[in-house]
Amino acid sequence: MASSSVIGSRIAADKQTHIHWQHREAANPEFNPHIFTNAWLEEKGYIVNSPSAGRGASLFLNVNDINLVLRHYRRGGMVRSVSEQRYLWCGLKRTRAWREFAVLCELEEKGLPAPIPYACQVERLGMSYQASLITYYLSGSTLAEHVCTATLKAEYWQSVGRCIRAFHDHGVYHADLNAHNILLHEGKVSLIDFDRAVISRTHRESRYKSNLQRLKRSLGKIVSSGPAFYNEDCWVALTHGYMQP
Numbered sequence: 001m002a003s004s005s006v007i008g009s010r011i012a013a014d015k016q017t018h019i020h021w022q023h024r025e026a027a028n029p030e031f032n033p034h035i036f037t038n039a040w041l042e043e044k045g046y047i048v049n050s051p052s053a054g055r056g057a058s059l060f061l062n063v064n065d066i067n068l069v070l071r072h073y074r075r076g077g078m079v080r081s082v083s084e085q086r087y088l089w090c091g092l093k094r095t096r097a098w099r100e101f102a103v104l105c106e107l108e109e110k111g112l113p114a115p116i117p118y119a120c121q122v123e124r125l126g127m128s129y130q131a132s133l134i135t136y137y138l139s140g141s142t143l144a145e146h147v148c149t150a151t152l153k154a155e156y157w158q159s160v161g162r163c164i165r166a167f168h169d170h171g172v173y174h175a176d177l178n179a180h181n182i183l184l185h186e187g188k189v190s191l192i193d194f195d196r197a198v199i200s201r202t203h204r205e206s207r208y209k210s211n212l213q214r215l216k217r218s219l220g221k222i223v224s225s226g227p228a229f230y231n232e233d234c235w236v237a238l239t240h241g242y243m244q245p
Contacts, residue, residue, distance in 0.1 A: 004025045019033075020123075021121040035063070038059070047059060087130070088128060092124075097120035100195050114190060158240055164211065174193075212242070219235070
């Protein structure tokens with residue numbers, strides 16, 4: 001079961017920036033608000049990998065022998081030219097970090113294979129904000145990495161399908177289900193990156209179908225960009241696992 005959370009806030013030295021954070025109660029390692037600051041992490045020697053390595057723009061940390069993943073939210077698409085890290089403020093509970101932290105807590109309670117939340121932070125300046133999220137590290141390589149390096153057995157593709165189905169059965173809609181957000185490790189499958197994810201009591205088959213189609217398109221892009229160990233038989237095996245009761 002997910003631990004209850006502790007919420008805190010402070011005003012930055014400029015007296016205009018309001019900083020809000022949330023972390024697990026009795027968090028391990030012990031929570032320190034500086035953990036969201038790259039310079040402080042570098043000074044302490046907590047950074048394992050740089051933002052350019054690993055999954056996306058994630059920063060991999062080791063704090064007191066505990067492995068964590070720090071992600072500073074960044075905008076994509078054309079809006080990046082306006083601001084890469086700032087978003088429109090519509091209330092604390094509607095910020096990207098606050099919402100994803102809540103989703104991850106609920107996924108943990110449901111026992112679904114997803115990152116376990118550690119802490120999140122939101123910095124508000126006027127009508128905009130920037131945010132960060134920290135989760136516990138999940139071992140594994142992405143499905144995209146596997147597809148580019150070796151042939152996966154049909155049983156593994158079926159496991160991927162069953163994993164996705166488990167999330168859908170709990171009303172979870174992953175907003176960006178692609179081959180880079182599926183982790184494989186020792187026969188186990190997990191999903192990562194639940195930014196903008198939705199958990200609903202009302203099952204919407206159209207949403208779940210769009211999830212699968214998005215994943216299929218991402219696998220197709222990998223194949224089109226270079227050699228890959230993926231074909232239609234792989235997708236058939238995945239859908240077979242998804243359809244199993």
